[in-house]
Amino acid sequence: MQIYLPIAEMSVDALTLVGIGFVVGWLSGLFGVGGGFLLTPVLMLIGIPSTVAVASGANQTLGASVSGLIAQARRQNVDWQMGGVLVAGGLVGSVVGVQIFALLRRAGQVDAAVAIFYVVVLGAVGTLMVMESVRAIFRRSRKQQARLHNHSWAHGLPLKLRFRKSRLYISIIPPLMVGFVIGILSAIMGVGGGFMLVPAMIYILGMPTAVVIGTSLFQVVCVTASVTFLQAIQVGGVDIVLTLLLLLGGVAGAQFGAAMGGKLRGEETRALLGLLVLGVAGSLLWDLWRVPENLFSVGPAW
Amino acid sequence: MLPRVSLLAGWLAALALLLPTLALAQPSPLVARLSTERVAITTAFVGESILVFGSTEEPLGPGGDEVIILARGPSGPFVVRRKVEVLGLWFNGPSARFENVPGFYAVAGTRPASLLLPEELREARGIGLATLPLVSTGARAPGFRRALVSLKQSAGLWQEDAQPIEIAGSRLFNLRLPLPSTVQPGSYRVEVMLVRARRVVATEQLGFIVERVGTAAEIERVARGQPVLYALLCIILAAAAGWLGSVVFRRN
Numbered sequence: 362m363q364i365y366l367p368i369a370e371m372s373v374d375a376l377t378l379v380g381i382g383f384v385v386g387w388l389s390g391l392f393g394v395g396g397g398f399l400l401t402p403v404l405m406l407i408g409i410p411s412t413v414a415v416a417s418g419a420n421q422t423l424g425a426s427v428s429g430l431i432a433q434a435r436r437q438n439v440d441w442q443m444g445g446v447l448v449a450g451g452l453v454g455s456v457v458g459v460q461i462f463a464l465l466r467r468a469g470q471v472d473a474a475v476a477i478f479y480v481v482v483l484g485a486v487g488t489l490m491v492m493e494s495v496r497a498i499f500r501r502s503r504k505q506q507a508r509l510h511n512h513s514w515a516h517g518l519p520l521k522l523r524f525r526k527s528r529l530y531i532s533i534i535p536p537l538m539v540g541f542v543i544g545i546l547s548a549i550m551g552v553g554g555g556f557m558l559v560p561a562m563i564y565i566l567g568m569p570t571a572v573v574i575g576t577s578l579f580q581v582v583c584v585t586a587s588v589t590f591l592q593a594i595q596v597g598g599v600d601i602v603l604t605l606l607l608l609l610g611g612v613a614g615a616q617f618g619a620a621m622g623g624k625l626r627g628e629e630t631r632a633l634l635g636l637l638v639l640g641v642a643g644s645l646l647w648d649l650w651r652v653p654e655n656l657f658s659v660g661p662a663w
Numbered sequence: 664m665l666p667r668v669s670l671l672a673g674w675l676a677a678l679a680l681l682l683p684t685l686a687l688a689q690p691s692p693l694v695a696r697l698s699t700e701r702v703a704i705t706t707a708f709v710g711e712s713i714l715v716f717g718s719t720e721e722p723l724g725p726g727g728d729e730v731i732i733l734a735r736g737p738s739g740p741f742v743v744r745r746k747v748e749v750l751g752l753w754f755n756g757p758s759a760r761f762e763n764v765p766g767f768y769a770v771a772g773t774r775p776a777s778l779l780l781p782e783e784l785r786e787a788r789g790i791g792l793a794t795l796p797l798v799s800t801g802a803r804a805p806g807f808r809r810a811l812v813s814l815k816q817s818a819g820l821w822q823e824d825a826q827p828i829e830i831a832g833s834r835l836f837n838l839r840l841p842l843p844s845t846v847q848p849g850s851y852r853v854e855v856m857l858v859r860a861r862r863v864v865a866t867e868q869l870g871f872i873v874e875r876v877g878t879a880a881e882i883e884r885v886a887r888g889q890p891v892l893y894a895l896l897c898i899i900l901a902a903a904a905g906w907l908g909s910v911v912f913r914r915n
Contacts, residue, residue, distance in 0.1 A: 363707065363709045363844075364706055364707065365704060365705065365706050365707065365708040365709075365844065365879050367706070367875070367878075367879040367880075367882040367883045367886070368882070368883070368886060370845065370847075371844060371845055372708060372709045372710070372844035372845075420897050420898075420901050421901065423898065423901045423902060423905070424901035424902055424904050424905030424908075425905055426905070427901075427902045427905040427906050427909075428905055428906050428908070428909030428910075429909075431906065432909075469742065469744050469755045469758055470754065470755055472755070473752070473753070473754045473755060477752075582902075586898045586902075589894060589897050589898050589901070590894040590895070590898060591894075593886070593890055593893055593894035593897055594890040594891055594894050597886060597887070597890065599886075599893075599894065599897045601882060601893075601896070601897050601900060601901075602706065602879075602882065604897065604900075604901050604904075605900065605901070605904055608901060608904045608905055608908060609904070609908070611905075611908075612904070612905055612908025612909050612911075612912055613908065613912045615909070615912075616909065616912040616913060649752040649753060650751060650752060650753075652753070653746050653753050655810075655814075656745055656746045656810075657743055657744065657745050657746075657806070657807070657810030657811075657814060658743070658744050658746070658755070658814070659741055659742070659743050659744075659810070659811055659814045659815070660741065660742055660744070661739060661740070661741055661742070662739075662740035662741055662742045662760055
């Protein structure tokens with residue numbers, strides 16, 4: 362069934378979009394991540410303009426994360442105080458990110474820039490994930506205990522604040538910086554950034570794992586809402602019809618994925634997720650690398 | 664059933680009244696019409712085709728009269744970019760900006776226009792893609808113009824002699840103009856020209872409007888006109904849909 366997307370100004374198969382939403386939702390439920398990092402590249406692959414793919418990807422991640430946040434909040438798994446600091450950094454980051462995005466679009470470099478961001482960020486995160494989980498699998502077999510959290514440079518900075526829920530007494534500078542960087546990436550890549558935020562919260566901030574997911578969802582919901590707002594008014598790329606079709610498949614898929622994810626072991630899941638992330642990065646790198654079929658492209662002038 | 668019959672009867676009566684006057688009026692060498700004057704872009708829009716049809720007084724075909732049909736959509740500026748290799752990766756490099764590029768352009772004839780009219784006449788009337796005044800600013804290479812033409816052609820937005828005008832009974836002609844789903848809203852002009860002895864002896868100016876209607880129009884209007892309201896609606900709708908979906912599909 363073909364449907365006309367009013368903002369993308371093109372006609373696409375509605376079932377394809379619902380199907381993409383379902384598969385991405387299923388994977389994100391399985392691995393407990395937002396799935397934006399899969400969705401936006403797939404949308405660009407099927408020919409959705411990158412401005413619309415990024416903006417609508419952020420919008421869909423917002424919808425996909427809301428129910429998770431509600432569930433985590435009910436179980437008291439959100440550190441609102443830490444979340445507030447992260448969101449403060451994230452909102453500033455999203456403003457900066459959308460400005461960079463608008464500049465890139467004017468320069469006609471959005472496609473390549475978004476792809477490079479994906480290759481670099483996903484390549485790094487995927488490699489870390491695979492290495493870390495492989496190490497964890499070996500450690501498990503040697504029956505060693507991991508430390509609760511590491512005291513790193515992040516613990517020696519000024520402006521310290523007590524975060525009761527996370528049982529931390531640290532400077533607010535690291536969470537502000539983490540939030541800021543994720544905010545920028547969220548705006549340019551159209552993702553929630555959970556796959557980067559969760560490791561950053563564990564390894565940089567040293568937060569206990571119990572509150573990491575809930576708190577990261579709080580940041581994701583707030584920052585994707587901000588990105589949606591700014592992209593819609595500045596770039597005009599949010600296509601609500603596209604978003605809702607993706608969500609229709611996405612929320613259904615996420616429930617099935619989550620049910621299956623419960624049966625997988627943590628380290629194996631993370632290794633698989635790392636490989637998936639590396640796969641997406643690799644395919645985008647290949648697209649940048651190979652000689653384009655058509656050297657020329659045409660678009661409306663801004 | 665009854666109203667439809669009476670309507671038909673009414674039409675027949677009107678036709679009967681009109682026919683003598685038509686016959687008495689000065690015979691026109693060329694009459695042409697469009698199958699529709701309004702193309703609606705709805706949420707189910709997948710493109711549409713418009714039928715241009717008409718009749719001529721003199722017989723059409725080899726040795727007789729010929730017909731050329733020219734259709735144009737609203738114009739706007741476009742940028743053509745060329746990819747260049749930087750450190751093994753492909754980036755958009757030099758670009759050329761073209762002003763006044765027709766978003767839609769189609770030309771067809773009973774035979775290709777290049778065989779029917781001399782070049783200066785085609786040039787004057789803008790018949791044929793080669794006659795489009797595509798002036799660019801920026802990178803100056805003939806490749807950009809060629810690329811613009813071929814990209815627009817492969818998108819189905821520019822058509823040159825894609826198919827000949829069909830002739831039926833040597834006086835009736837028709838052409839199906841396919842509009843792809845990417846056509847821009849606006850007013851479109853269709854010019855039907857009667858060619859005799861390498862000259863245009865009669866023309867008929869027609870037109871149709873492409874417009875967004877229904878939900879698609881509403882969404883587009885709000886997004887362009889009230890972006891803040893639209894942005895807030897997108898946030899609320901996505902959040903509500905995500906929450907609702909998780910309630911509906913909950914599995915425990």
